[in-house]
Amino acid sequence: MTQAAQGAVAPPTLTVRGLRKSFGAEEVLKGIDLTIARSELVFVLGPSGSGKSTMLRCCNRLEEPDAGEITLEGDPVTGPKVDLNRLRLRMGMVFQAFNLYPHLSALSNVTLALRKVRRLPRAKAEALGLAALDRVGLKAKAGSYPAQLSGGQQQRVAIARALALEPSVMLFDEPTSALDPELVGDVLAVMQDMKAQGMTMLVVSHEMKFARDAADRVIFMDAGRIVEEGSPEQIFEAPQHERTETFLARFSGRG
Amino acid sequence: MEAIVTQFFNIEIMVKALPLVLQGFGITLLICVVVIPLGLVGGLLAALASVSQNRALRWSAIAFVDLFRAVPPLVLLIFIYAGLPFAGLSLSPFAAVAIGFFLNNSAYFAEIFRAGLLSVHKGQTEAARSTGLTQTQALIHVVLPQATRNVLPDLMSNVVEVIKLTSLASVVSLGEMLHAAGLVRSLTYNASPLVLAAVIYLVMLWPVVRLISRFERRIAS
Numbered sequence: 001m002t003q004a005a006q007g008a009v010a011p012p013t014l015t016v017r018g019l020r021k022s023f024g025a026e027e028v029l030k031g032i033d034l035t036i037a038r039s040e041l042v043f044v045l046g047p048s049g050s051g052k053s054t055m056l057r058c059c060n061r062l063e064e065p066d067a068g069e070i071t072l073e074g075d076p077v078t079g080p081k082v083d084l085n086r087l088r089l090r091m092g093m094v095f096q097a098f099n100l101y102p103h104l105s106a107l108s109n110v111t112l113a114l115r116k117v118r119r120l121p122r123a124k125a126e127a128l129g130l131a132a133l134d135r136v137g138l139k140a141k142a143g144s145y146p147a148q149l150s151g152g153q154q155q156r157v158a159i160a161r162a163l164a165l166e167p168s169v170m171l172f173d174e175p176t177s178a179l180d181p182e183l184v185g186d187v188l189a190v191m192q193d194m195k196a197q198g199m200t201m202l203v204v205s206h207e208m209k210f211a212r213d214a215a216d217r218v219i220f221m222d223a224g225r226i227v228e229e230g231s232p233e234q235i236f237e238a239p240q241h242e243r244t245e246t247f248l249a250r251f252s253g254r255g
Numbered sequence: 256m257e258a259i260v261t262q263f264f265n266i267e268i269m270v271k272a273l274p275l276v277l278q279g280f281g282i283t284l285l286i287c288v289v290v291i292p293l294g295l296v297g298g299l300l301a302a303l304a305s306v307s308q309n310r311a312l313r314w315s316a317i318a319f320v321d322l323f324r325a326v327p328p329l330v331l332l333i334f335i336y337a338g339l340p341f342a343g344l345s346l347s348p349f350a351a352v353a354i355g356f357f358l359n360n361s362a363y364f365a366e367i368f369r370a371g372l373l374s375v376h377k378g379q380t381e382a383a384r385s386t387g388l389t390q391t392q393a394l395i396h397v398v399l400p401q402a403t404r405n406v407l408p409d410l411m412s413n414v415v416e417v418i419k420l421t422s423l424a425s426v427v428s429l430g431e432m433l434h435a436a437g438l439v440r441s442l443t444y445n446a447s448p449l450v451l452a453a454v455i456y457l458v459m460l461w462p463v464v465r466l467i468s469r470f471e472r473r474i475a476s
Contacts, residue, residue, distance in 0.1 A: 062381055088387040099382035103400045112396060113386035158382075165386060 011074035013038045013169050013200040014059065019068035021054055028054050030224035032068070036169065039198040043211040043232075046221035047247055052204045055221070056171050059202065060091045073168055089117060092162025096174040098154045100146040106133060106157045107142040110164045118165070132164035133157070136190050152183030156190055163194070170194065172203040208251055212236060220244045265447040272439040272448035279435030280455055286349075286421045286431060290356035291414055297357055298364020303394075305365065306372050316365070323362035329423055331355045336427040348429040352421075360417055367409045371402035408471045415460055415467075432456075 012035045019032040028051040036042050046052045057063040059070060061077065061084060070077040077087055101109050107129050114125035133139045136156035146154050155175060162170060172191070176184045188210050195201060195214050205211070211218055211232055218235040220227045222243050228235070239245045304316035323331070336351035346354070375398050383393035403410070425434035436452035 060385055062385060085387040085389055088385055091385075093382075093385040095378060095382060097376075097378050099376075099378040101379065101382070101397055101401075103404060112383070113388060116392050116396060117387040161382075161386065 010038060011071070012036060013040070013073055014202065015069075015071045016055075016059065017069045019055065019058055019070070020066045021051075021058055021063060022066055028224050029058070029065075032224075032226060034219070034226070036200060036202060039200055040216045041195050041201045041203065041214055043215035043218045044202065044204045044221060045206070045208075045211065045218060045235075045247070046227075050221040051224040052221045053173050056173050056202060056204050059171055060088050060093055062093070085117065089113070089165050090168045092159075092165060092167035092170040094155070094158055094162060094170065094172045094175045096177050098146075098151070098158045098178070100154050100158055100161075102146050104145075105142065106138065106144050106146070106149070106160075109146070109157055110161045113161070113165055128164050129160075132160040135163060135193075136160045137186075150183060151179045152186045155179065155187050159187070159190055159194075169200040169202065172201065172205065174205055175203070176205060176207055206251070208236070208248075220247065222247070261445075263446050263450050265445055268439075268443055268445050268447040269451045271443075272436065272451055275435045275439055276432060276448060276451055276455070279430055279432035279452075282424075282430055283418075283421055283432040286352060286356070286424055286429070287418055289353050290360060290421070291417055293353065293357045294360025294364050294417065295410075297361030298366075299368050301361055301365035302368030302372055305369050320362045320365045323358045324366070326359075328355065328359045328420060329426060331359060332423055332427055348424070348427040351427050352424045352429055356417070356421070359420075360413075363413055363416075364410070367406050367413060368402065370409070371406035372398065374405045375401045405474070408467050408474065411463060411467045411470070415463055418460060419456065 014034070014036040016032055016034040019029050019034075020027065021029040028049075030051075032051075032055055034042075034055075044052045044055070054063055058065045058068075059077070061070075065078060068078065072087060072090055075087065076082055077084075100106075101112070104112065107126065110129040110132050111122075111125040114120050114128055115122065118125075120128070130139055130142060133142055136159050138153060138156055138160065141149060141153060141157070146157070149157065155178075159170075159175075175191070176187050179187065184207070188207060191201070191203070191210070192214055203211075203215070215232050217229060218232050219229040220235060220239070220241070220243075227241050227243055228239065235244065236248065239248060301316045301320055304312045305320065307313050307316075332351060332355040335355050336346065336348065339346065339351075379397050379401065380390075380393045383397045384390070388396065421431055422433035424431045425437065428434070430438075432452050432455065433449070436448040439448040440446055
């Protein structure tokens with residue numbers, strides 16, 4: 001209704017309203033509100049246990065929210081009549097542990113959902129899969145199995161697997177935390193490149209330097225709440241909250 | 256020394272026994288062809304039920320597996336063949352063997368498949384679901400291929416056990432190989448037909464056993 005009133009204005013890519021989630025007696029998300037505009041890169045910082053990964057996993061409902069509303073480009077993600085599998089095609093996710101399928105080649109990892117969910121014929125799926133591997137610089141490794149690839153290469157294949165579905169938003173759950181330091185750069189370069197091409201991204205990570213260089217907005221979470229948010233300059237140079245300051249102080253010298 | 260040769264390795268008697276033993280071998284093969292796929296399918300279903308979110312389903316599967324792993328297969332066969340008629344259910348020897356082995360095999364295969372399913376990291380399903388695959392698609396294309404591969408040597412070892420166990424069918428007078436060999440033995444008062452049957456088992460199973468060792472080495476490396 002309001003959309004019609006606003007005419008041609010596109011809805012935000014992702015909105016989160018009043019998101020709550022408990023594991024047993026422990027409430028890990030205590031009401032999260034978040035709006036991500038198209039092509040925005042939003043970076044989420046916070047100590048471990050602050051709920052940032054859970055928030056990310058609630059966005060595509062790998063964790064089922066207890067309360068709250070989520071929309072993707074105006075379409076409801078939460079609610080009873082949602083075709084979740086269709087929606088997930090529009091939300092790429094990258095995991096800390098890559099989670100590549102070890103029994104499939106890099107190309108088959110990328111084409112599985114193209115073939116089984118989007119039901120494309122093999123030739124078309126493989127063409128798209130190779131294009132996605134090319135975007136992460138790994139077209140030459142299409143036939144390799146995950147065990148034959150370095151950690152950085154595996155994570156780039158995992159990014160290609162999500163990218164091949166042409167998602168509206170990419171969710172990154174600590175994408176470089178499991179990598180040897182010398183392999184982090186390749187993954188961040190791919191993310192930087194995606195940003196340059198206008199991908200909307202929500203990134204949970206501890207890569208402070210990347211946050212300063214690439215993020216449009218930085219969110220600091222603690223104890224299940226968003227404590228503060230702002231531009232990288234605001235958050236890193238002039239944090240308003242003591243908890244943000246304490247957290248950043250522990251990381252200074254690292255980024 | 257000569258006695259052992261005449262009693263156990265008597266070529267003359269083996270040659271005489273061969274047609275009947277080979278006929279029995281045919282029935283052994285037939286039993287295997289029926290009970291092994293049945294057991295694999297039953298075991299997989301029981302394993303899936305035993306890791307299900309549904310508590311009733313999970314507990315039924317666990318009860319099924321525990322029960323039929325604990326009951327001796329010989330007793331089970333005799334009960335199905337000789338006991339069920341009292342309850343008004345008369346089965347042919349072959350049907351009794353098929354059902355008995357299905358129950359026993361499913362329980363053992365279920366434990367193996369269960370271990371396989373639990374060996375696949377949860378992140379695999381999450382990755383598949385995050386790209387839009389349904390729970391069933393994730394199971395078929397992502398989890399099961401890895402689960403099966405991780406327990407392939409155990410599955411094959413159990414297949415070998417099942418093949419040897421089919422000799423139990425003789426208790427319900429199904430003329431499988433060992434039953435046939437035993438028959439010739441009781442007619443000739445000579446154990447050579449049993450040795451002949453053992454040689455046939457060996458020839459049939461040795462390649463499988465070799466293959467298992469190769470898989471085990473490959474998985475270990």
